[in-house]
Amino acid sequence: MNFENFSEKKKTAIMTLVAFGLFLTVWELLAQFTSAGMFLPPASKIISEFLKSFVVPIGRHTMPTHIGISLYRVGIAFALATVVGIMLGVSMGYSKTAEAIIKPIVEFIRPIPPLAWVPLSILWFGLGNESKFFIIFLGCFNFILVNTYDGTKSVDQELLGAARMLGANERQVFFKVVLPASVPYIFAGLQIAITAGWSAVVGAEMIRSDEGVGWLIVMGMSTGNTVQIMVGMLAIGIVGYLLASGMALLEGKLLKWNQR
Numbered sequence: 001m002n003f004e005n006f007s008e009k010k011k012t013a014i015m016t017l018v019a020f021g022l023f024l025t026v027w028e029l030l031a032q033f034t035s036a037g038m039f040l041p042p043a044s045k046i047i048s049e050f051l052k053s054f055v056v057p058i059g060r061h062t063m064p065t066h067i068g069i070s071l072y073r074v075g076i077a078f079a080l081a082t083v084v085g086i087m088l089g090v091s092m093g094y095s096k097t098a099e100a101i102i103k104p105i106v107e108f109i110r111p112i113p114p115l116a117w118v119p120l121s122i123l124w125f126g127l128g129n130e131s132k133f134f135i136i137f138l139g140c141f142n143f144i145l146v147n148t149y150d151g152t153k154s155v156d157q158e159l160l161g162a163a164r165m166l167g168a169n170e171r172q173v174f175f176k177v178v179l180p181a182s183v184p185y186i187f188a189g190l191q192i193a194i195t196a197g198w199s200a201v202v203g204a205e206m207i208r209s210d211e212g213v214g215w216l217i218v219m220g221m222s223t224g225n226t227v228q229i230m231v232g233m234l235a236i237g238i239v240g241y242l243l244a245s246g247m248a249l250l251e252g253k254l255l256k257w258n259q260r
Helices: 008-033 043-052 063-094 096-109 114-125 129-153 157-165 170-204 213-223 226-254
Strands: none
Touching (some): 063 096, 063 213, 096 129, 114 129, 129 170, 213 226
């Protein structure tokens, strides 16, 4: 069987599997036969505990429930960030007045990491899900807003001029020219935002939580349980990869006409 005859997709899949296999092998050998094993559990133990967590509860729930709870929190915050981010991004890109008002505030808030907002989120929203939604919202929002803004600003001015010359009013220009041209940028922002929001779930679930994949890591850190920490990290990595792949697949289905 000649490797060169494989399609690019198959080559990529094979190389990915080989890379993961080598990584896990090196990890296992280091943990088993060097002093690194004092603080680095073997890969086989992490994978075994991860699989076991699907039937044996960690805390009150098994792994599917922990993942489901975290996905619920991310889903609510991501949906809200999508609506607000697209509305503000399009407004900033289309209206110089909106840009002058909103952009300085956004540029001030954007460098502040979501974790820095944890104390204020507790003061403003308490210890329930609302504060967690807020932290995850911040993790998603900036990517959607900035990409939408860039997409709206990058619309070809000649297209806008041609549409107006042909008699289109501002509403028609916006919905027929500006918005469709911005959609590829919006999807690029959504793809980054969903994984950023999923990453932010760890910080969000530091706020008085007893469930979710972020809680697994926080509780493992509190008890010095390295295996539980890495099991939580494995869950976050796998689900994050699936979310990013799902968003890319959705973009490919909806935007077949777009080649980025």
